[in-house]
Amino acid sequence: MKVSKKVAGVEYAIRDIVLAARKVQQKGMKVDYLNIGDPVQYGFQPPDNVKQALIDAINRGENYYSTSEGLVELRDEIAKKENAKGLSICADDVLITNGVSEGLDMVISSIVEEGDEVLLPGPYYPPYASYVRLHGGVPVEFAVDLEHSTPDIEDIRKKITPKTVAICLISPNNPTGVVFNENSLRDLVNIANQNNLYIICDEIYDQIIFDEKFTGIGKVAGDSPVIILNGFSKVHLMSGWRIGYIAFNQSPRLEELRENLPKLARVRIATNLPVQYAALESLRGPQDYISKFVSEIKLRRDLVIKRLNEIPGLSCPNPKGSFYAFPKIEDNRFGTDKEFVTKLLESKGVLTVHGSGFGTQYGSGHFRLVYLPSLDVLDSAMTKIEEFVTQ
Ligand SMILES: Cc1ncc(COP(=O)(O)O)c(C=O)c1O
Structure with a gap:
């Protein structure tokens, strides 16, 4: 039956990549989800x-x-x-x-x-x-x-x-x-x-x-x-x-x-x-839950940006707001940014999103990660990314 070309062409890289993560998980590998910009999925909640x-x-x-x-x-x-x-x-x-x-x-x-x-x-x-x-x-x-x-x-x-x-x-x-x-x-x-x-x-x-x-x-x-x-x-x-x-x-x-x-x-x-x-x-109502949330994720940003910039072959400007880092893959021996992200997922179980999913002209050659998970999870994910890039 007919489907419009307009709809067939719709893509949403952030969620599309989850299908690949499910396959990796089915093989028994633990996946660190650094792909979805949803604070509530990482333990933050609206106040009572x-x-x-x-x-x-x-x-x-x-x-x-x-x-x-x-x-x-x-x-x-x-x-x-x-x-x-x-x-x-x-x-x-x-x-x-x-x-x-x-x-x-x-x-x-x-x-x-x-x-x-x-x-x-x-x-x-x-x-x-x-x-x-x-x-x-x-x-x-x-x-x-x-x-x-x-x-x-x-x-x-x-x-x-x-x-x-x-x-x-x-x-x-x-x-x-x-x-x-x-x-x-x-x-x-x-x-x-x-x-x-x-x-x-x-x-x-x-x-x-x-x-x-x-x-x-x-x-x-x-x-x-x-x-x-x-x-x-x-x-x-x-x-x-x-x-x-x-x-x-x-x-x-x-x-x-x-x-x-x-x-x-x-x-x-x-x-x-x-x-x-x-x-x-x-x-x-009281607004203090917002500043608590922001100071929590600032700690996470600081850790992630420091760790990313210590990895040879990656560089990342300091994000001033939101909760995403967008590192550049300086030397991608893995092929495209999508191949980088897929191989990182398959070999280390770290799920990020390929930069070209955010526009090929300026997004290619990068990947996006969300720094909402706990400091422990982020620290271990950064180690896995480091091992992957420097292996
Ligand atoms: C810039 C931007 N606008 C809008 C949205 C989605 O907003 P909403 O949940 O209100 O539909 C997002 C979610 O990631 C976003 O990053």
Whole structure:
């Protein structure tokens, strides 16, 4: 029976690679999973007050369809959070989604038509390219200096064509941990404005920052057409509950999009209502669980980056945020980055993701690992990687 070419072409390296790990496990080898960016699978949990808020909502009978745009109290709280980062928005500028993933799909399907080009930071989180392709568009990667955490503005300038409709930013970034500073964000907003592009900015890791203060796009947005994607999967440890949001800057140029995009929210009816109450509690309740989580993973980052840079043949810039390291394979006698990752898995049982899964242009020759497991597991995985690379 027929399957559309669009769907047959969809890939998601982070999860696709798990099939190979299962085979290795079936042969009796223990696998260290350093592939999935989900803190909850590594022992972190939402705090008790947030879990209780979910249970209480269910027991109160809040088990019906919510409004399509989501609970007004939650949207109001989200507007406050975004305003603290520099925007000036209200509940009406926020739409609750089933995670950033659904928000991304809604945004891309609302602005991309056949042949339209969307600029993505290279390397990028794979669903950005998948959704652009699925909706008939063409993802175009721009260069980012991973050492200095800066976008290559000249490269962006060269890659803008009459078909370019948007520039996507992911800061802090998956897979590199790059965080753009205020000057870079200003340059990006300027170039987008000069070319009448939407700016789509994913800030899902906005509080997972280690060394410097975070600057959100809101601080430099002015009245540019900025669409923020954010959610509760990472900072708020609610990955399995599937909740996120789209926030629109109050730009006159967003008027038409804001009229049309919510139709998609209405078609899919609503998001999970009890979870919206839990998300509300996660914003209103004590916030100290976030700083505890971030200081825990900072220790893990420090260990992993030190160990990686001690391995001859690997080099890795210090990630400023999120929970990923993206080492470069300086001398790959194993072939492609995918072969490197597969052989590492088969010989040592360490599961990482090949860099080309995050875009071939800038991701190839690298691999991504998640430093969420415990220090013990990470230390032993680093030893296995060292043995593999130096054997
Ligand atoms: C940059 C980025 N955006 C979005 C997501 C997925 O977000 P959600 O769980 O809200 O769909 C991820 C998950 O890894 C991510 O790294």
